Each structure stands twice: as C-alpha cells, then as structure tokens.
Amino acid sequence: MPILTKLYSMQEASQHNTKNDCWIVIDGKVYDVSPYLDDHPGGDDVVLEVTGKDAKEAFEDAGHSQDARELMETFCIGELDPSMPELQEVKISTKKEPANLDQRLKDIPLQYWAFPVAVVGVSIIVGFFYLRKK
Incomplete structure (x- = not known):
C-alpha cells in the first residue's frame, strides 16, 4: 500500500514563519522545524530567514553534515504541490530592519x-x- 504524502502550496508553507510555527521548503519537501529552532547550531534567525522560499541554497551553503540531513528528514511533513504556482519572493520584515x-x-x-x-x-x-x- 503506497504511503500518502500531504501536499502543500508554497503560500501555505510561507505562512508558517514564526519561532513557534516555522516551516521551510528544501527540494520540494516541506519541513516543520519549529521544535528544532532552539537547538539549531546556527540560531533560529537563519532558519526563519528562509521561510516562504526554497531554502535549498542556504541549506547547501551551510555545509550540513550527513547527520544533519538525516535529522532533517524527521521533520518532513509533506511535499510541495507541483500544480500550485510558487511565490516569487516573500520578504519577512523584522523590527530590527528600518524601513526606507x-x-x-x-x-x-x-x-x-x-x-x-x-x-x-x-x-x-x-x-x-x-x-x-x-
């Protein structure tokens, strides 16, 4: 019997962009990393920075180990729905960033x-x- 995978849109994934509710997308897979943010060695801000867009480049640039990749799979909650259009760019502003x-x-x-x-x-x-x- 095939395992059913939950499908999410990029827009839906981008709405989960807080420390208590953080989803990221890497290679078309959606990960709920909320419980791991406090334990992330690079800090939660680097993860929150890539919510709402494909985080593959940032993930690869950080040089994660095989152990990190295996740990990441435990947070996988589904995949991106290929029939849904992707968001072009989502900007998450913080109070630290002054407006123009x-x-x-x-x-x-x-x-x-x-x-x-x-x-x-x-x-x-x-x-x-x-x-x-x-």
Missing part, C-alpha cells in the same frame, strides 16, 4: 504633516511683515 525613509514619509497621512507645515508657513509670513515694518 522615503517610503515612511510617503506613508504618513497628509493630516500629520500639513499642520506643522502650515504653522511654519504662517510664521514666515508673520516674520516677513514684522521685519518689513521696522
């Missing part, structure tokens, strides 16, 4: 910067008229 200043300024609603700009403008006009009288 230009983008932050664009995200500020008009009401928050219009009043200070108006006060400065009125101050300049009043100052101009005041100096003109002298």
Whole structure:
C-alpha cells in the first residue's frame, strides 16, 4: 500500500514563519522545524530567514553534515504541490530592519504633516511683515 504524502502550496508553507510555527521548503519537501529552532547550531534567525522560499541554497551553503540531513528528514511533513504556482519572493520584515525613509514619509497621512507645515508657513509670513515694518 503506497504511503500518502500531504501536499502543500508554497503560500501555505510561507505562512508558517514564526519561532513557534516555522516551516521551510528544501527540494520540494516541506519541513516543520519549529521544535528544532532552539537547538539549531546556527540560531533560529537563519532558519526563519528562509521561510516562504526554497531554502535549498542556504541549506547547501551551510555545509550540513550527513547527520544533519538525516535529522532533517524527521521533520518532513509533506511535499510541495507541483500544480500550485510558487511565490516569487516573500520578504519577512523584522523590527530590527528600518524601513526606507522615503517610503515612511510617503506613508504618513497628509493630516500629520500639513499642520506643522502650515504653522511654519504662517510664521514666515508673520516674520516677513514684522521685519518689513521696522
């Protein structure tokens, strides 16, 4: 009797991207590595960095041993569904990473910067008229 493998989409795998719920994808296989994050020799941040995308390159670049590869298989929970489209790129932002200043300024609603700009403008006009009288 064949063993049934659970199929997941890359989008579904990418939603599991926290320390308490972390899935990674390597070579089309989906791994729930949540219980191993505290024990990972490279730290949990390197694993969390590759959630939501195929982590094969990062895994291979780290030079994992055969023991690590065997241990990894114990965390396998399924495979990627080949009929589902893959995500192009998922960016997980952290509080440590400052946002682009230009983008932050664009995200500020008009009401928050219009009043200070108006006060400065009125101050300049009043100052101009005041100096003109002298």
